[in-house]
Amino acid sequence: MILDQTKNTFLLQGDTCCWICDKCEEYEYVHDEFTCKDCGSGFWPYKDKLSCYALELQYMRWHTPYAFIPAAFSCLGIIVTFAVIILFIKHNDTPLVRASGRELSYMLLFGIFLCYLNTFALLAKPSTEICIIQRFGIGVGFSIIYGALLTKTNRISRIFDSASKSAQRPNYISPKSQVFITGTLIAVQVVLTLVWMIVEPPGTRFHYPTRNQVILKCKIQDMSFLFSQLYNMVLITTCTVYAVKTRKIPENFNESKFIGFTMYTTCIIWLAFIPIYFGTGNAYE
Structure with missing residues (x-):
């Protein structure tokens, strides 16, 4: 299950594997469960971080x-x-x-x-x-x-x-x-x-x-x-x-x-x- 505003990062420590969630940057949105992407100049992510909108001029x-x-x-x-x-x-x-x-x-x-x-x-x-x-x-x-x-x-x-x-x-x-x-x-x-x-x-x-x-x-x-x-x-x-x-x-x-x-x-x-x-x-x- 994907947490809002976060991405999953896989860690391997010896024989134990686990997941941690890293928070996306404030100008990024969650592209998939592993990746945050920059909205780009002139755009800003919605509160749910699932997509971006154009900033008001x-x-x-x-x-x-x-x-x-x-x-x-x-x-x-x-x-x-x-x-x-x-x-x-x-x-x-x-x-x-x-x-x-x-x-x-x-x-x-x-x-x-x-x-x-x-x-x-x-x-x-x-x-x-x-x-x-x-x-x-x-x-x-x-x-x-x-x-x-x-x-x-x-x-x-x-x-x-x-x-x-x-x-x-x-x-x-x-x-x-x-x-x-x-x-x-x-x-x-x-x-x-x-x-x-x-x-x-x-x-x-x-x-x-x-x-x-x-x-x-x-x-x-x-x-x-x-x-x-x-x-x-x-x-x-x-x-x-x-x-x-x-x-x-x-x-x-x-x-x-x-x-x-x-x-x-x-x-x-x-x-x-x-x-x-x-x-x-x-x-x-």
């Missing part, structure tokens, strides 16, 4: 605080961003809006909106389509924001550098030129993201941090994700340098001071993000 659920709280903040951010866009449109022809650089401001607001929207892609159940959206959203969204900020600070820096040397107006400071420069900076990130998708095709994979845990994740290696953000880090670093250079300009152009404060904060956040990202790489939450 783990991924971010919308009803959990880990998803609900970021989604709520993103909704609030989207509402505020839309309110600012409407305010800009309403006062589109006023001197204040024109002085702030309407075109770059709209691009900046669109980048912020895209980043807030990407939160929902990061919280959604992983699929090939969702993973594609995540890659484009994270990379391109940040490049729109920091590309626009870099173009703004570069323009201010060149204007004051030129004014201190000659009365000649510097090149490429018109709104069309600024949009073209920003668009070029964004296009670089788009190309890099496309290359990333060719080298590492998007998709999903199963991750097994423990024997009884299966996590559904996008097929992205930790290092490849960081490499994909190197270009944005270059934009952030360059923008921070220009923010430092323009920190002492007249009060009428104090927008650069706010940009500088934003960039200092961004650098701190990104420096904190890297160890946190690697330290919690196995946790989908």
Whole structure:
């Protein structure tokens, strides 16, 4: 008679033979009276140890605080961003809006909106389509924001550098030129993201941090994700340098001071993000 959760082992000691029962491992099932077999990755034995069942896939659920709280903040951010866009449109022809650089401001607001929207892609159940959206959203969204900020600070820096040397107006400071420069900076990130998708095709994979845990994740290696953000880090670093250079300009152009404060904060956040990202790489939450 076979005992549940055990296998029989035959022992021979001199002229006496007997049987003892060895307990199967917690991830094994009783294949026959002599053998325990591993259920395999993604499977776990029933309580009676006679067969195995597929483990439930783990991924971010919308009803959990880990998803609900970021989604709520993103909704609030989207509402505020839309309110600012409407305010800009309403006062589109006023001197204040024109002085702030309407075109770059709209691009900046669109980048912020895209980043807030990407939160929902990061919280959604992983699929090939969702993973594609995540890659484009994270990379391109940040490049729109920091590309626009870099173009703004570069323009201010060149204007004051030129004014201190000659009365000649510097090149490429018109709104069309600024949009073209920003668009070029964004296009670089788009190309890099496309290359990333060719080298590492998007998709999903199963991750097994423990024997009884299966996590559904996008097929992205930790290092490849960081490499994909190197270009944005270059934009952030360059923008921070220009923010430092323009920190002492007249009060009428104090927008650069706010940009500088934003960039200092961004650098701190990104420096904190890297160890946190690697330290919690196995946790989908």
